Amino acid sequence: MQQTAVREVRAEDITREVARLCQEANYFLDEDVTGAFTKVLTLEESPVGRDVLEQIVENARIAANEQVPMCQDTGYAVVFVEVGQDAHIVGGDLTEAINKGVEIGYREGYLRKSIVGDPFERKNTGTNTPAFIHTTVVPGDRVKVTMAAKGGGSENTSQLKMLKPSDGVEGVKQFVLKAVAEAGPSACPPLVVGVGVGGNFEISALLAKKAALRPIGSRNANPFVAKLEEELLTEVNKLGVGPQGLGGSTTALGLNIETFATHIVALPVAVNIQCHASRHKAVTL
Amino acid sequence: MAVKRITTPLTEEKVADLRAGDSVLITGRILVGRDQVHKRLYELLQAGKDLPVDLTNEIIYYCGPSPAKPGQAAGSAGPTTAGRMDKYTPDLLAKGLRGMIGKGYRSQAVKDAIVENKGVFLASVGGAGALLAKRIKESRILAYEDLGPEALREFIVEDFPTIVIHDMYGGDQYAEGQKLYRRA
Ligand code: SF4
Numbered sequence: 001m002q003q004t005a006v007r008e009v010r011a012e013d014i015t016r017e018v019a020r021l022c023q024e025a026n027y028f029l030d031e032d033v034t035g036a037f038t039k040v041l042t043l044e045e046s047p048v049g050r051d052v053l054e055q056i057v058e059n060a061r062i063a064a065n066e067q068v069p070m071c072q073d074t075g076y077a078v079v080f081v082e083v084g085q086d087a088h089i090v091g092g093d094l095t096e097a098i099n100k101g102v103e104i105g106y107r108e109g110y111l112r113k114s115i116v117g118d119p120f121e122r123k124n125t126g127t128n129t130p131a132f133i134h135t136t137v138v139p140g141d142r143v144k145v146t147m148a149a150k151g152g153g154s155e156n157t158s159q160l161k162m163l164k165p166s167d168g169v170e171g172v173k174q175f176v177l178k179a180v181a182e183a184g185p186s187a188c189p190p191l192v193v194g195v196g197v198g199g200n201f202e203i204s205a206l207l208a209k210k211a212a213l214r215p216i217g218s219r220n221a222n223p224f225v226a227k228l229e230e231e232l233l234t235e236v237n238k239l240g241v242g243p244q245g246l247g248g249s250t251t252a253l254g255l256n257i258e259t260f261a262t263h264i265v266a267l268p269v270a271v272n273i274q275c276h277a278s279r280h281k282a283v284t285l
Numbered sequence: 286m287a288v289k290r291i292t293t294p295l296t297e298e299k300v301a302d303l304r305a306g307d308s309v310l311i312t313g314r315i316l317v318g319r320d321q322v323h324k325r326l327y328e329l330l331q332a333g334k335d336l337p338v339d340l341t342n343e344i345i346y347y348c349g350p351s352p353a354k355p356g357q358a359a360g361s362a363g364p365t366t367a368g369r370m371d372k373y374t375p376d377l378l379a380k381g382l383r384g385m386i387g388k389g390y391r392s393q394a395v396k397d398a399i400v401e402n403k404g405v406f407l408a409s410v411g412g413a414g415a416l417l418a419k420r421i422k423e424s425r426i427l428a429y430e431d432l433g434p435e436a437l438r439e440f441i442v443e444d445f446p447t448i449v450i451h452d453m454y455g456g457d458q459y460a461e462g463q464k465l466y467r468r469a
Contacts, residue, residue, distance in 0.1 A: 046466060048306075048448075052410055055446075059416040063361075072351045072361040072414040072434075110360055112351040112434050122321070124433045153366045153388075153411070177469075185459060186366040186389030188411035240467030244388065244410055246448065247462025277412045 018101025185245025
């Protein structure tokens with residue numbers, strides 16, 4: 001039998017990198033987000049809306065310069081791990097390594113601990129753990145870690161619905177528009193809207209999360225879906241919600257759709273609402 | 286868009302001057318509390334017990350700041366979603382609370398209670414926590430330290446920027462502002 005070389009990845013390196021990603025995600029916005037702000041500042045029709053956008057840009061500048069979190073809700077730590085099938089994690093348990101990284105990152109980075117250990121008791125764990133970890137095994141010998149600091153206010157306005165196939169594209173559109181309108185100012189617009197269509201109940205939610213993590217302005221490889229992204233973004237911005245819900249032409253900075261195969265009876269659609277503090281960073285080890 | 290400056294406490298006379306859409310810069314002491322603080326205050330009221338603070342003419346800021354870095358009075362401190370406090374708000378307004386700072390839609394019951402008790406709901410920019418922290422000069426825990434970031438605090442603020450959403454006359458800036466830009 002042919003032997004494949006296995007590459008070792010140390011758990012302590014994963015911990016260190018996760019800690020760094022937690023802090024950097026909370027202090028520094030990616031260029032796709034800052035670029036989108038610059039663009040909408042010239043397009044926003046409402047004077048109040050422009051004033052809000054300017055405050056958001058100034059806030060991002062302060063956060064980066066002073067290395068303080070741009071928002072006090074420093075998020076759920078959502079961690080996507082892609083483990084190469086030829087990578088061997090040594091010196092510890094992967095889940096523990098990630099949680100330790102989150103704990104250190106949040107403690108040393110002056111980030112808020114927002115996780116309660118039990119949904120009924122609601123006692124803060126004090127460490128911002130457990131992280132919400134999604135692991136997949138992929139070809140190769142590397143480990144890719146993507147960390148998203150996901151705000152609770154915007155997450156709370158996310159929605160999922162099992163539509164009927166006969167609802168079609170129009171049904172999907174109406175559901176997305178309804179979710180954005182209902183989210184309103186609670187989700188801190190301007191938003192990045194992540195839409196997942198297809199799969200089943202949990203796959204659609206995961207697709208929506210992945211869509212929200214895709215860079216603003218990137219387009220789905222499927223031309224039909226790419227066109228739908230453009231159309232829906234235009235329609236979302238016609239809702240008039242505007243920056244902070246105070247009215248305006250910028251309700252969303254971006255709208256991304258991810259799709260997957262589904263059942264003959266099903267048309268699941270999930271809308272993951274991401275606020276303007278669109279914070280995520282990745283590293284490959 | 287009028288810019289108005291107010292100092293706390295927020296008396297009925299001062300609140301009468303505020304209209305939906307006004308920009309308001311607040312200076313003075315404000316209370317800081319969110320979900321769990323509201324739940325506890327509400328339960329004390331239900332049980333007919335005393336509150337740990339007098340709410341008369343106070344403003345409460347719905348906020349759970351991030352930890353302060355050395356040299357900061359408070360960590361990042363933007364608003365949290367106000368709707369989660371809706372269940373408790375009418376009773377607190379009836380108890381003398383005058384103003385609230387947060388973000389997001391309020392229930393009809395809260396809007397009615399604002400008019401009835403001559404209160405005001407203001408918004409600060411959600412997600413602008415680093416910028417807003419610069420207007421906070423002092424921060425102190427008043428009660429419920431066990432709640433961590435959710436403890437009941439007071440902030441001493443200077444020119445803290447807000448915008449009036451619901452005024453005591455029934456004005457609603459979310460509805461008014463959005464109507465102007467709705468194209469659908
Ligand atoms: S929704 Fe986003 S920007 Fe708004 S408070 Fe929450 S994390 Fe911050």
